[in-house]
Structure formats: C-alpha cells, structure tokens
C-alpha cells in the first residue's frame with residue numbers, strides 16, 4: 155500500500171495551471187526521468203527528476219526529521235520513502251547510496267520496488283492528462299549489440315503504467331527522439347545519438363523514418379565503473395570527478411586521465427558500431443548529401459565531448475558523407491523534447 159503525506163504534492167512543477175497543447179513527451183532513463191509539456195505559445199517545459207529513491211525506517215524520529223527538513227515522503231510497505239532529487243540529496247547527507255529502479259537502460263531485475271517508485275516519480279513530472287487518452291510518447295532503448303536484453307518486457311511494463319494513468323502510451327526509440335528534437339531543419343534526416351547513464355543509443359533516419367537503430371550497454375555508469383576499478387576508488391567518487399566540470403581534451407590529473415581514456419573508448423566504440431552496422435545493413439538508403447550527427451544525453455555534457463567525437467570520427471572511414479557534428483544545446487532534456495515533438499506531429 156502506498157499513501158501520501160501532506161507534504162507530498164504530485165502536481166508540483168508540472169505546469170498544470172498553464173493552458174497546454176495536447177500530447178506529452180516522457181524520457182524514461184536509467185539516471186533521470188524527464189517529462190516535456192507544451193504551452194499555448196508552443197514553449198516547452200521539461201520537468202526532470204532523478205530516477206532514484208531512498209527508504210528509511212518508519213519511526214517517529216525519522217518522520218520528525220523529514221518534516222523538519224521539509225523533505226516530502228510517502229509511506230510504502232511500512233517504510234518512509236523519499237523519491238527523485240530529494241532522495242539523491244538526502245543520500246549524500248547521510249553517506250548512503252540511493253536505490254535505482256533501472257539498470258543499463260532497462261527496468262532493474264534486482265529492484266522489486268522499481269515499478270511503484272517509478273510510477274510515483276513519473277506521475278509527479280507528467281501530471282494528470284488534460285483529457286482522457288491524451289497521447290504520451292515515451293522513449294525506449296533499441297536492442298543492444300553487446301548484451302542480451304529484453305526491450306519487449308520493459309516497453310510493455312511502461313505502456314501499461316502510462317495507460318493506467320489515463321494517457322494513450324506510444325513507445326518511440328530514444329535516439330529517434332533525438333532526431334525529432336534536433337534535426338527538424340534537416341527534414342528529420344540524419345543521425346541521432348543519445349549518450350545516457352546506462353546506454354548509448356543510435357538511430358539513422360531518412361525523412362523521419364528510422365533505417366537503423368541500435369544501442370550499446372555503455373554509458374556514464376560504464377565510465378564510472380571502469381574509472382573506479384582502475385583507480386581503486388568508490389563509484390560515487392568516479393562520478394564526482396567526471397561531473398565536476400573537467401575537459402577530456404586536457405586531463406589535469408591521473409583521475410581525469412582515466413575518465414578521458416574511457417570517454418574516448420566509448421565514443422570510438424559507438425562510431426565503429428554505426429560504421430559496421432551501416433555497411434552490413436541491407437536496404438539502406440543512399441545518402442547523397444551529407445547528413446548531420448546530433449549528440450544528446452547527460453554523458454555528452456562533459457567538456458571537450460564534441461571535439462573528441464570529431465577527432466575519433468576523423469580516424470575512421472565513415473560509410474556516408476557527414477556534415478555538421480554537434481551537441482544539443484539542452485543535452486539532458488533533448489530526448490523528452492523529441493518525444494513531445496513526435497506526439498505533436500503524430501509520428
């Protein structure tokens with residue numbers, strides 16, 4: 155049973171009092187959940203929450219402490235549960251790790267409370283549908299090349315969850331959403347890449363139709379895991395080094411050097427896989443004009459990302475002519491925005 159305390163308001167920050175156009179976009183990510191909604195002027199608002207939670211024993215002291223700190227919580231299975239960004243902050247204060255409902259881009263098999271927790275965070279950022287059956291486009295990863303994963307199950311779970319909230323759920327590939335967000339001026343032709351926490355997703359489209367999509371189970375978490383193992387430090391330290399504003403073109407310490415090495419390896423791995431998949435694929439359209447490559451996702455936000463990407467791109471003999479290589483101005487929210495664009499044009 156889940157109940158909500160007085161502090162908790164699922165409608166917070168969802169822009170529910172603005173007049174909204176129909177259709178919403180939802181980025182279901184390993185690290186972050188993001189919902190994109192549109193107002194009458196066509197402006198897009200994106201609500202982001204960490205995909206994490208923390209449970210605390212339900213005693214009177216903990217309740218008082220949370221109330222004093224003004225931390226919203228819910229009671230679930232006789233425990234006090236804090237969700238999203240607040241869970242992340244509280245975990246840092248107490249030196250604990252948050253629990254994560256997803257792993258490597260998909261619902262985590264090791265986390266039995268994953269679905270109810272994610273449902274709470276998603277209803278908070280998405281809000282109620284404006285009309286029953288409003289379209290909600292949500293992203294799913296493509297099948298991975300390097301691990302055996304089950305996208306069908308993951309997609310089915312979220313379809314059911316979003317439908318149960320009164321929406322009409324439609325799944326869209328994550329990197330396809332990057333194309334919708336970033337390549338409108340190119341008539342939705344080009345390559346969209348999403349470098350996330352659990353995965354990297356790639357999609358090549360021709361006039362909005364995907365002709366190749368895949369994922370690799372490597373992303374920010376993979377970098378953190380490797381950096382922590384070569385440096386012999388906790389993972390959270392590796393994440394901190396990575397996110398503290400370094401430039402991978404110019405590492406200033408042994409630690410930054412490790413981050414930089416794994417970044418280059420990740421980028422090279424994704425590019426080589428696009429190349430080999432494209433060359434072995436059948437029925438590929440022939441791109442006569444150069445196509446643009448748009449990068450998005452939290453992992454692309456590190457300093458020097460695009461320069462290192464161009465560097466690695468120059469080293470391989472890419473099978474199609476490429477024009478601009480760029481990173482989205484809003485790398486963390488581009489996927490949610492792309493899902494909303496897909497909802498708006500009825501992809």
Ligand SMILES: Nc1ncnc2c1ncn2[C@@H]1O[C@H](COP(=O)(O)OP(=O)(O)OP(=O)(O)O)[C@@H](O)[C@H]1O
Nearest residue numbers: 183184185186259350351352353374451452453456
């Ligand atoms: N400034 C930054 N520099 C480097 N990495 C960052 C930065 N900000 C966030 N990240 C990393 O971005 C990742 C999260 O990105 P994002 O929110 O796009 O992933 P996600 O969509 O939740 O995951 P996935 O798509 O793999 O399921 C984390 O690994 C995080 O450490």
Ligand SMILES: [Mg+2]
Nearest residue numbers: 183348350489
């Ligand atoms: Mg993502």
